[in-house]
Amino acid sequence: MTPTEILQDLMSPAGRADPFPLYAAAHRLGPLLPVTDDIFLVVGYAAVNEVLRNPVFEIPAEPSSQPSLELMQRSILRANPPDHGRMRSLLSQVFTPRRVAGLQPAIEAAVDELLNGLAAEVDFMDRFAFQLPVTVICELLGVPTDDRHRFRPLASDLTAALELTDASDAAADAAARELGEYFAYLIQDPPPDGLVAALVAARQRLSDEELLANLILLLVAGFETTTDLLGNGLAILLRQPDLPTNAAFVEEVLRYDSPVQVTTRVARERSEIVGTPIPAASNLVLLLGAANRDPERFPDPDRFDPLRPGNKPLSFGAGAHICLGNSLARLEATVAFDRLRPFTITPNGEPTRRDRLVLRGYQTLPIRLSGG
Numbered sequence: 001m002t003p004t005e006i007l008q009d010l011m012s013p014a015g016r017a018d019p020f021p022l023y024a025a026a027h028r029l030g031p032l033l034p035v036t037d038d039i040f041l042v043v044g045y046a047a048v049n050e051v052l053r054n055p056v057f058e059i060p061a062e063p064s065s066q067p068s069l070e071l072m073q074r075s076i077l078r079a080n081p082p083d084h085g086r087m088r089s090l091l092s093q094v095f096t097p098r099r100v101a102g103l104q105p106a107i108e109a110a111v112d113e114l115l116n117g118l119a120a121e122v123d124f125m126d127r128f129a130f131q132l133p134v135t136v137i138c139e140l141l142g143v144p145t146d147d148r149h150r151f152r153p154l155a156s157d158l159t160a161a162l163e164l165t166d167a168s169d170a171a172a173d174a175a176a177r178e179l180g181e182y183f184a185y186l187i188q189d190p191p192p193d194g195l196v197a198a199l200v201a202a203r204q205r206l207s208d209e210e211l212l213a214n215l216i217l218l219l220v221a222g223f224e225t226t227t228d229l230l231g232n233g234l235a236i237l238l239r240q241p242d243l244p245t246n247a248a249f250v251e252e253v254l255r256y257d258s259p260v261q262v263t264t265r266v267a268r269e270r271s272e273i274v275g276t277p278i279p280a281a282s283n284l285v286l287l288l289g290a291a292n293r294d295p296e297r298f299p300d301p302d303r304f305d306p307l308r309p310g311n312k313p314l315s316f317g318a319g320a321h322i323c324l325g326n327s328l329a330r331l332e333a334t335v336a337f338d339r340l341r342p343f344t345i346t347p348n349g350e351p352t353r354r355d356r357l358v359l360r361g362y363q364t365l366p367i368r369l370s371g372g
């Protein structure tokens, strides 16, 4: 297979459903694969890690007249220096490890409440995997929890715009508009103690658009990917129920079936990746999911093995943009899988995947649950 064929196939329905054989084919070709003179697939672990950590590789500007993308461009996720550093230091000040660690009792209570309320036959995605992170992030932000049911379809429509293929633009725009209006209303009189209030208080260091964009990002990034982590992990447990469900299990789920499979960068100037010269303005498609299955870094990469020594997947990125919520996501998943352990959980019908490459997860995961 050529790199062009690999990229095309990754964007096809079959490639989105199961990208892993394509990642294996890519690794056989090398760590850095030219698709055209100025588009490269970055697939090796060391190569992806190097790009993420080298500031010469920036977030692509992608000017867009599409409101949903335009809005996301103003958030920290799509910012470059000096704006990125300004937003990152502000968000790190309000989104502290202490604040996250302090959430543990609330996370445990939320997990127990959800598990107590589960029927014997449920869709795990709808009744648990979505509910837990949306409850936690609403609490952290200070968004009234009564509003949370609105967010799953809106987030899904909005993040469809992140896919490499043409997604439903109109739906993404409508979602961006609705979330924008929601937060514009909320910031007028934010509930005390939440991140919304903290960011409103720091307003002189953020433009109005940046404030809205970052609040929407925190909400959406705060639950969609974590929902996928919980679903992807449960699907593995359904196949291998005897696995221990501890922090090492969560780390291996992140490696094996990463909720974020792809990100992008552009080379600001002529540079090198793993010793190979790259022209200025090259577009880089970083396959995080492929890096996590690099046989040079992870022996027997297609085997799920929570006991891997030195397991450090790139699922949360690395370098300046490393996921701000990584410890929160890990905490939620560790508590959830720990509390799920006493239950007997079996499949109750065929699961369905979301038809996505970039954000990988299940739409439905029907289960039968007993014991506990």
Ligand code: HEM
Pocket (backbone or CB within 6 Å): 076, 077, 078, 088, 137, 217, 218, 221, 222, 223, 225, 226, 229, 258, 259, 260, 263, 264, 314, 315, 316, 317, 318, 320, 321, 322, 323, 324, 325, 326, 328, 329
């Ligand atoms: C950035 C993954 C959960 C907030 C990122 C990036 C990745 C990622 C890969 C970096 C993208 C890049 O470098 O291009 C994930 C995964 C999660 C998760 C796999 C769950 C399993 C969360 C949570 C929050 C969050 C719970 C917030 C509550 C953010 C923010 C950024 C980010 C604000 C941007 C940081 C920056 O640009 O400096 N995430 N994330 N994420 N994530 Fe997460």
